[in-house]
Amino acid sequence: MSKDKLTIIPPGKPLTGRAVPPGSKSITNRALLLAGLAKGTSRLTGALKSDDTRYMADALRAMGVIIDEPDDTSFVVTGSGKLLPPQVPLFLGNAGTATRFLTAAAALVDGTVVVDGDQHMRKRPIGPLVDALRSLGIDASTETGCPPVTVKGTGRFVASRIQIDGGLSSQYVSALLMMAAGGDKPVTIELLGEDIGALGYIDLTTAAMRAFGAKVEKTSPVTWRVEPTGYTAADFVVEPDASAATYLWAAEVLTSGKIDLGVANGAFTQPDAKAYDLIAKFPHLPAVIDGSQMQDAVPTLAVLAAFNETPVRFVGIANLRVKECDRIRAISTGLMQIRPDLAREEGDDLIVQSDPALTGQRLPAKIDTFADHRIAMSFALAGLRIAGITILDPDCVGKTFPAYWRTLAGLGVTYADAG
Numbered sequence: 001m002s003k004d005k006l007t008i009i010p011p012g013k014p015l016t017g018r019a020v021p022p023g024s025k026s027i028t029n030r031a032l033l034l035a036g037l038a039k040g041t042s043r044l045t046g047a048l049k050s051d052d053t054r055y056m057a058d059a060l061r062a063m064g065v066i067i068d069e070p071d072d073t074s075f076v077v078t079g080s081g082k083l084l085p086p087q088v089p090l091f092l093g094n095a096g097t098a099t100r101f102l103t104a105a106a107a108l109v110d111g112t113v114v115v116d117g118d119q120h121m122r123k124r125p126i127g128p129l130v131d132a133l134r135s136l137g138i139d140a141s142t143e144t145g146c147p148p149v150t151v152k153g154t155g156r157f158v159a160s161r162i163q164i165d166g167g168l169s170s171q172y173v174s175a176l177l178m179m180a181a182g183g184d185k186p187v188t189i190e191l192l193g194e195d196i197g198a199l200g201y202i203d204l205t206t207a208a209m210r211a212f213g214a215k216v217e218k219t220s221p222v223t224w225r226v227e228p229t230g231y232t233a234a235d236f237v238v239e240p241d242a243s244a245a246t247y248l249w250a251a252e253v254l255t256s257g258k259i260d261l262g263v264a265n266g267a268f269t270q271p272d273a274k275a276y277d278l279i280a281k282f283p284h285l286p287a288v289i290d291g292s293q294m295q296d297a298v299p300t301l302a303v304l305a306a307f308n309e310t311p312v313r314f315v316g317i318a319n320l321r322v323k324e325c326d327r328i329r330a331i332s333t334g335l336m337q338i339r340p341d342l343a344r345e346e347g348d349d350l351i352v353q354s355d356p357a358l359t360g361q362r363l364p365a366k367i368d369t370f371a372d373h374r375i376a377m378s379f380a381l382a383g384l385r386i387a388g389i390t391i392l393d394p395d396c397v398g399k400t401f402p403a404y405w406r407t408l409a410g411l412g413v414t415y416a417d418a419g
């Protein structure tokens, strides 16, 4: 789209039609890595092509994996069973999955790997993962507790138990689980500290590992045992992205429309699919929503909550402060730009002061998206009911849903250049 801003014109009619979400970012990046670690050729179909998956694919290419892209939704990945040391630092933009997963996978490389990202990624914590690698005797270091991380691997590691504090990100746990199958003996991975949010992402990880031949078993609510099988090439179908689906579900209820996503809401295995049942309750969302098991759906739900009959308090969302941006701040800022009393923060809770009478009003607001795709995509939903909503840096949706603006247009949304 290549614009620096985009103003949504409220459609004033139900949004209708077919709009299939792109492939899941989380599953695509897991499958790419596992296929890259396997020996042989894997075919991934239904995959996401976006900034985050391009960073992962290019990083694997830099480590000797051959990746062809025969069409818009497929990757054909041929690995040698070993990742090679890259000649240059791996640049992973602001892709949390690629950054965390490759930091652990770097421990399987015989040589030095530098994992780096953009200025946003350089503020996202990775210390607990680096500490876990160091506890295994792997030479891993970060000066700031955030990328860049330097890992000097020997191509193998020997460990029987890895402890990890996943309080800030479940991706550390997923990263270690995927690495563990490349070890020399069975490994038990154990969660330390507080319970992690989004345990469903760990299930996605173990499911993808099994699809590529790993043997992994949950041995207690906080431990997993991984056998040293390595990975086997496989043909793998990526399901549509549930976080992307939340915008379409919300667009449907906000406009009393009918949108065919081409996939049943019950068919998703990703954590954010839980948001469907909440969205279906609109405009009677509950007074308290615990976002801990559907974190990426919180921006969608929060913008929806502005039009709810009654206020909504979002709890369990502290780690939204260390996502692509501080999402609690970005959401409260955006809502307060629309109307100053619309949101407030209380510690790490977000309170959305709902008002169904917002609908049909003209409340010009230029929404700062902080380079965060989810802030752009969720605030666009406000523009379905309020005139004057302008999204700054709309291209940031390229992180996970490059066709977002076109997809809304296909359902009947129109845009104006911001004045």
Ligand SMILES: O=C(O)C1=C[C@@H](OP(=O)(O)O)[C@@H](O)[C@H](O)C1
Pocket (backbone or CB within 6 Å): 025, 026, 027, 096, 097, 168, 169, 170, 171, 172, 174, 197, 198, 201, 295, 296, 319
């Ligand atoms: O494992 C994954 O694919 C993800 C885990 C979640 O992150 P955290 O574990 O950092 O909360 C989620 O927000 C992210 O978009 C994708």
Ligand SMILES: C=C(OP(=O)(O)O)C(=O)O
Pocket (backbone or CB within 6 Å): 094, 095, 096, 097, 098, 296, 323, 324, 374, 400
């Ligand atoms: C938090 C997200 O991404 P990541 O951590 O993978 O960068 C997201 O997509 O909302």
